[in-house]
Structure formats: C-alpha cells, structure tokens
Amino acid sequence: MEYICLNCGHITESLTCPNCYHIMSEDEYNKVIEKAQKSIRYGYYYRKEAEENINVHYNLLSPTNYLEWIATAVLAGVSYDLLKYLAIKIYNHIKAKFTSNEKSYSMILDILNDERKFQEFVKYLQEYKDGLVTLDESKKKYIEEELRADFMGEKAHELYQKEKRVPNAQDFLSFLEEAKEKNAFSVKPQNNIKAFLLLKEE
Structure with a gap:
C-alpha cells in the first residue's frame, strides 16, 4: 500500500x-x-x-x-x-x-x-x-440529499452486518434522530x- x-x-x-x-x-x-x-x-x-x-x-x-x-x-x-x-x-x-x-x-x-x-x-x-456557502441553493440541496441517502444506506448496512436484518420503520426513525444529533445532512x-x-x- x-x-x-x-x-x-x-x-x-x-x-x-x-x-x-x-x-x-x-x-x-x-x-x-x-x-x-x-x-x-x-x-x-x-x-x-x-x-x-x-x-x-x-x-x-x-x-x-x-x-x-x-x-x-x-x-x-x-x-x-x-x-x-x-x-x-x-x-x-x-x-x-x-x-x-x-x-x-x-x-x-x-x-x-x-x-x-x-x-x-x-x-x-x-x-x-x-x-x-456560495453554491446555488438547488445544487446544495442535491448534494445534501446525497448525504442523506448515503447516511441512511450506511446505517442500514451496519444494522444488517450486526443483526442480519433489514431496517424497519422504527430503525429509520432512530437513524434520523442520530443524523439530527450529528447534523449529518448538511x-x-x-x-x-x-x-x-x-x-x-x-
């Protein structure tokens, strides 16, 4: 390497x-x-x-x-x-x-x-x-949507690796709460x- x-x-x-x-x-x-x-x-x-x-x-x-x-x-x-x-x-x-x-x-x-x-x-x-800060708002929103999708995907993957199951509605709410705490979507x-x-x- x-x-x-x-x-x-x-x-x-x-x-x-x-x-x-x-x-x-x-x-x-x-x-x-x-x-x-x-x-x-x-x-x-x-x-x-x-x-x-x-x-x-x-x-x-x-x-x-x-x-x-x-x-x-x-x-x-x-x-x-x-x-x-x-x-x-x-x-x-x-x-x-x-x-x-x-x-x-x-x-x-x-x-x-x-x-x-x-x-x-x-x-x-x-x-x-x-x-x-200088980027057009619609383009910034596009990037933040990708951040959101990637974060949720990573959390779902972690859950599957750990518990061998796909996330349910409660899991997704938990992911959203964690993202809010970390300000992960901006x-x-x-x-x-x-x-x-x-x-x-x-």
Missing part, C-alpha cells in the same frame, strides 16, 4: 517517512483520508452531477488515494502553488509506476494534468471545506486539518 507523508508530502510505502522520519499511525492516516474522500465525493463528484444536471453517477470508488492526497492538502489549507507542486509529484509518480496500466488512472491523470480541470477540482474542494464549514506542515514551510 502507498501512503503520502502527512508532514512533508513524500510518497512512501511505509507509515514512517524515509524523507523526514515523521511517524503516522494507521488510525490517524485513515481518518485524514476518510475526510478527503468525503470532500471529493460531496464537494466534487456530486457537485459535478448537480452542475451538469446528469443522472449518471461517477465511479465513486477510487482504486487509489491519489486524488485524496490532493484533497488532504486542500483541507489542510495548503497554498495553490504547493498544491500544483504536489499534483506534479503525484502525476509523475503514476506515470513512472503504472506505464502498462495507465488507462485505469486516466481520470486522475486528466485532473492532475489539465490546468482548468485541476483549478476546478481545487476550487470545488475549497468551497466544500467552506460549507458550500454541509458545514470545516477547520483546517493538521497536515503537510513541513511542506508549507518549504
């Missing part, structure tokens, strides 16, 4: 960075990547669907975390110049490592290599991080995550 050092941005196969010697725990790393995945899912993919008024869902399961690494840097408040530096680094890494299987990464390479698409990707993630502004501190200093 590949990781990106959350301190200096070095791509590595270990949770201990050979470049700056920063040690990450698996749990810490996974939490950061999960936040990045959500920002891409709701801030980019679903927004593209809302903006383009299409019903075809993007493949939301990525075989790698390459775009999540960029999203992590956006969520950490890294400057655009450093985001570009990171994008070039990841792009070159993919090109060098996957020459025979490049087609699988075409969408990722396209975003990383096309200035307009990359700017849009970064802009959408930054606006998601800020709570989508996109809220987020604080910077703590990542890429050494990269920011360079």
